[in-house]
Amino acid sequence: MSALISIARRRLGSWAFNGIAGAVLGFILLPLVFVTWLAFFRQAIPSFPPEGYSLKWFFAIGDNKKFVEGFLLSMQVAVAAMLIGLAIGVPGALCLARYRFWGREGLSSLLLLPLVVPGIVLGTSLYVFHVEAEIVTGLPVLGSVAAMVAGHILIVIPWCVRMVTASLAGFDRGIEEAAQSLGATPLTTFFRITLPVIRPGIVAAALFGFVVSFGNLEMSLFLVGPGRTTLPIAILQYLEWRIDPTIAAVSVLQILLIGAAMVATDRFVRISRVV
Amino acid sequence: MARLELHQLSKHFGSTVAVREVSLDVGNGEFVVLLGPSGCGKTTTLRMIAGFVAPTGGTVRLAGQDVTALPPWKRNAGMVFQSYALFPHLTVEQNVAFGLEMRKVPTAEIAPRVAEALRLVRLGGLGERLPRQLSGGQQQRVALARALVIRPDVLLLDEPLSNLDAKLRETVRVEIRELQRQLDITTVMVTHDQEEALIMADRLVVMSDGAVRQVGTQRDLYERPADRFVAGFVGRSNLLTGRVVAPGRFQTAGGLTIACAGGAPGPSVIALRPERLAMGPAAAGLDNRLPGTVEIVSYLGASIDVHIRVSTADRVVVSQPNRADGRVPSEGDKIDVGWAASAAVVFADDAAATSA
Numbered sequence: 001m002s003a004l005i006s007i008a009r010r011r012l013g014s015w016a017f018n019g020i021a022g023a024v025l026g027f028i029l030l031p032l033v034f035v036t037w038l039a040f041f042r043q044a045i046p047s048f049p050p051e052g053y054s055l056k057w058f059f060a061i062g063d064n065k066k067f068v069e070g071f072l073l074s075m076q077v078a079v080a081a082m083l084i085g086l087a088i089g090v091p092g093a094l095c096l097a098r099y100r101f102w103g104r105e106g107l108s109s110l111l112l113l114p115l116v117v118p119g120i121v122l123g124t125s126l127y128v129f130h131v132e133a134e135i136v137t138g139l140p141v142l143g144s145v146a147a148m149v150a151g152h153i154l155i156v157i158p159w160c161v162r163m164v165t166a167s168l169a170g171f172d173r174g175i176e177e178a179a180q181s182l183g184a185t186p187l188t189t190f191f192r193i194t195l196p197v198i199r200p201g202i203v204a205a206a207l208f209g210f211v212v213s214f215g216n217l218e219m220s221l222f223l224v225g226p227g228r229t230t231l232p233i234a235i236l237q238y239l240e241w242r243i244d245p246t247i248a249a250v251s252v253l254q255i256l257l258i259g260a261a262m263v264a265t266d267r268f269v270r271i272s273r274v275v
Numbered sequence: 276m277a278r279l280e281l282h283q284l285s286k287h288f289g290s291t292v293a294v295r296e297v298s299l300d301v302g303n304g305e306f307v308v309l310l311g312p313s314g315c316g317k318t319t320t321l322r323m324i325a326g327f328v329a330p331t332g333g334t335v336r337l338a339g340q341d342v343t344a345l346p347p348w349k350r351n352a353g354m355v356f357q358s359y360a361l362f363p364h365l366t367v368e369q370n371v372a373f374g375l376e377m378r379k380v381p382t383a384e385i386a387p388r389v390a391e392a393l394r395l396v397r398l399g400g401l402g403e404r405l406p407r408q409l410s411g412g413q414q415q416r417v418a419l420a421r422a423l424v425i426r427p428d429v430l431l432l433d434e435p436l437s438n439l440d441a442k443l444r445e446t447v448r449v450e451i452r453e454l455q456r457q458l459d460i461t462t463v464m465v466t467h468d469q470e471e472a473l474i475m476a477d478r479l480v481v482m483s484d485g486a487v488r489q490v491g492t493q494r495d496l497y498e499r500p501a502d503r504f505v506a507g508f509v510g511r512s513n514l515l516t517g518r519v520v521a522p523g524r525f526q527t528a529g530g531l532t533i534a535c536a537g538g539a540p541g542p543s544v545i546a547l548r549p550e551r552l553a554m555g556p557a558a559a560g561l562d563n564r565l566p567g568t569v570e571i572v573s574y575l576g577a578s579i580d581v582h583i584r585v586s587t588a589d590r591v592v593v594s595q596p597n598r599a600d601g602r603v604p605s606e607g608d609k610i611d612v613g614w615a616a617s618a619a620v621v622f623a624d625d626a627a628a629t630s631a
Contacts, residue, residue, distance in 0.1 A: 010355030174360030178328055178418075180347040181354040182425060192373075196364045 032255065038247035046245060057249040067250060070234030076144065077230065078213040081152035085209045088153070089160025093192075096161070097168040108161075115158040119218030125150045127222040143225025151223050153165060155216060156209035163208060167201025207265050211258055277405055277428040278303055279324065279461055283331035286319050286485075289416065293319045295485040301429070304459040306452070311482035311510070317465045318433060320482070321405050324463060325431050326350050332408030338428045339460070346383060354423030354431040357438065361406035367393070368402035369419050372523040374425040390426035395454065419451070423458065428453070432464035436471060448475050469509055481505050484576045497548075503622050506546035511545040513591040516624060525621065529586030534562045538621035549594035551618040554604065558613025567591075569608040583612050 050132040061067050070262040089111070093100075096108050114122060141147050176195070177190040180212075195202075217232040223232060234249055277566070286294040294316040301307045307316035322328040324335055328349035334343045342350050352376075362370050371389045375436035391400050396416035406414055416437060422430060435451070436444045452475050453464050466472050472479055473493050481488045481496060481504070507514065517527040519538040525545055526532050535545060545616035549625040558564050570590065571582040574597075580592045581604055591612060595601060604610050 172358055172360060174356045174358045175362055177325075177347070178356060178360040178421075179362070179373065179377075180327075181325055181350075181352060181431075182374035182421070183347050183348050184373070188377070193362055200363075226324075235579065 002163045003005040035248050035251050036244050036255075038235070039252045040210050041245050041248075044244040046248075057245040058253075060246045061250055061253070064234075064238075064246070066229055066234045066237065067246075068233065070229045070231040073228060074231040075263045076216050077149050077152055077209050081150045082206055082215040084149070085153050085156030085160050086202065086206055089157045089209075090164050091204060092157070093161045093164035093168065097165055097171075098173075108271065111161045112158045114154045119155075119216065122151070122154065123219040123222030126154075126219065130223075143223070143228070145225075145228075148220065148223040150221055151215040152216065155219065156213055158209040160205040164198060164201045164207035167204075171197065174242055207261060210261065214258070215254075277461055278336075279463065280336040281320070281324070282334045282336070284320065284323055284335065285331045285431050286323060286328060286329045288411050291347065292485050294323070294330075296331075297482075299480060299487070299490065301463060303410070303459055304581075306455055306462045306475060306477045307480060308476035308478075309463065309465045309480045309482055310469060310472040310509075311467065311488075313467055315482040316468075316485035317458055317482050319485075321431055321433055321463060321465045324429070325352050325354050345410055351428045352427070352431055353425055353427030353429070355415075355422050355433065355435045357419045357434040359406075359438070361363055361414055361417055361421075363406055365405075365524075366402065367398065367406070367409070368406050370406065370417055371402075371421045374421060375622050376441055378425060388424055392420040394510040395423065395622075396420045398590065411439055412447065415439060415447065421455070423454075423460070428461065430460050430462040432462065436466075437468075444471070471508075479509075479547055479596060481508060483508070499618060500546060500622075503544050503546065503624070506544075506620065506622070511532070511549055511550070511592070511594075513549060515545040515547070515589055515591070517543065517545070518624075519543045519621065523616070525619075527586065527589050529588030531565060531586050533565075533619070534617050535617040535619050535621050539623060542624040544622050544624045545623070546620045547591065547614060547618060549580065549592045550578075552591060552593040553584070553613050554593050554595065555602070555610055558611040561613035562616040564613040567603045567610060567612050569606050569610055572603065574603075581610075583610060585612060 029233070037050075038046055039057055040053045040055070041050045042056075092107075092111055096111075097106060130142045130147050133139075171194075175193055176189050179184070179193045184192060215232060216230075217236065220230045220233055221236075224230060228257040229237070231250070231254070233245055239247055240253075279299075281297055281299045283296040283298055285296050286290070297316075297522050299307070304530040309320060320329055322338075323330050325344060326342070326349075330343060332519050334341055336342065337350060337352070340431060354565065361508060362373065371392055372385050375385045377390060387479045389402070389437050390399070393402055395425055396418065396419050398413060398416050401409065407416065409417065415438070418435075427581065432451070435489070436447055439447060448471055450570055464472075464475065467534065471624045478492055479496055480490050489496060489500075489505045494503060496509045500509065500512075501555055503514065506512040515525075515527045515533070517529075517580065519535070519540045520526050520532075521540065522538070523534060523536070525538065527545075533545065548593055553561060565585045567583040571580075573580040573582075577597055579595050579597055579601075581595060583593060584590045593612060595603075
């Protein structure tokens with residue numbers, strides 16, 4: 001009898017668990033589902049039920065110069081910020097994980113700080129900094145692509161540091177010593193042993209760095225120069241005047257792009273092992 | 276294959292002395308085990324031989340060459356780590372081939388040498404696997420093959436068996452020993468397991484507190500321990516504290532007077548192996564014969580331990596082989612204990628000397 005009750009209780013427990021998990025998942029996915037659905041509506045003013053379906057909003061993206069330019073700029077900035085962020089974040093994470101030095105805790109917090117500072121605050125301070133820098137150096141800092149990349153590097157670094165640190169957590173330093181006892185110099189050891197072993201962390205860092213930079217709006221608002229625009233800014237500006245499903249179509253493309261990147265990287269490394 | 280010579284090797288970490296002037300000669304093809312409790316400096320010594328730790332003083336000579344200042348990758352030492360430290364992203368074959376690639380061995384030569392090394396450790400056919408697809412014992416053998424394939428001057432084993440289960444450990448230690456004999460390779464192993472050390476070594480180095488306490492064969496350490504620490508660490512000993520009152524005469528803390536061989540007057544310790552003691556009628560006619568009372572009898576299977584109190588302060592353990600016809604005393608029995616004066620080893624009591 002009591003056994004039956006305990007089984008029934010366990011059943012009930014697992015139903016409740018699955019129910020809650022399903023509800024949360026639905027809550028997360030619902031906006032994505034609606035945006036995707038909306039992108040195929042025929043009418044210009046979204047309303048239910050749809051009057052019919054069409055692909056025209058997808059074609060409309062290509063005709064909109066701002067979207068195309070914004071996409072290209074976002075792409076350039078994200079790739080550059082990701083690569084430079086990796087070049088700083090990976091060695092940084094290695095140093096933090098391996099060496100005990102004065103100011104280590106402080107440096108660790110500093111590298112993660114951009115994650116905590118609100119984007120608006122970061123954007124404002126960078127803007128002021130760029131103005132001052134331009135006055136002092138006389139170089140065209142304000143609104144330049146380089147300055148924007150520099151800003152984005154700031155928000156990419158925390159992800160690189162976190163991902164690589166996570167992948168170093170279970171790292172057996174013995175394998176580096178083993179490589180050296182077998183005749184590998186420290187440099188060879190790094191490229192033949194260390195780097196391949198933490199590769200999943202680096203790939204995950206690259207992916208997250210890219211996504212964070214590509215989708216950034218608040219900080220970029222302060223950093224774009226006149227006549228330039230990133231994709232998120234282009235979307236925002238479009239929304240100020242119109243609400244037709246072009247926005248939904250752009251969002252769908254962005255979701256597909258990032259989703260594809262995740263699936264592709266997950267094929268090479270199990271990101272789930274690091275994140 | 277080569278000689279390994281350590282000369283007054285020391286390592287200080289700040290004010291702590293991890294290794295204190297260790298000198299040791301390991302002959303060609305010899306298997307030497309560094310034995311001691313954790314923190315005795317044995318691993319640091321091994322790591323100085325491998326080149327991972329820079330000595331504070333002293334020299335390491337390998338195959339006649341002073342390698343003290345050389346980094347690990349320029350020493351020809353093969354090392355097996357406690358964690359095995361296999362490269363997780365490389366297959367078994369690639370793991371074993373790594374050292375050959377680093378040594379710029381011609382590509383055509385690598386595959387046969389890798390295959391040979393894997394055959395030697397009986398892992399032929401598993402070359403394509405990744406380390407995580409192997410059992411602990413197999414991983415251990417890959418680590419061994421990887422260290423041997425480079426034909427090192429010296430093979431260094433850092434607690435190589437500690438991650439294996441007890442059953443496997445028994446077979447693997449014999450396998451490693453056989454392989455070492457067959458290849459005639461100079462070997463230094465570190466362990467805290469005295470049984471393992473006794474089984475595998477040609478010669479043992481007992482260390483404690485960073486210093487070498489005694490170097491010798493199993494028999495040397497067991498029959499003629501250099502000090503109280505060795506007597507207690509290698510095998511079991513009854514330790515009776517007291518003082519040597521005159522040459523050949525020892526007085527225990529409990530007031531017993533015992534005949535012993537040698538010993539300088541002063542605070543001393545007598546070490547007696549439990550199986551060198553005789554009880555009851557067998558004790559008759561021996562140099563020392565003391566009346567006592569049986570306090571504890573432990574039945575251990577192959578042998579029986581009898582704890583006998585011989586004075587208020589002194590108790591000895593007598594180990595008696597478990598024979599079919601043997602009489603086992605019971606607790607509370609009055610019984611005589613005896614031993615030959617030559618069976619006891621006398622040391623100056625360094626503990627009393629340092630605390631005084």
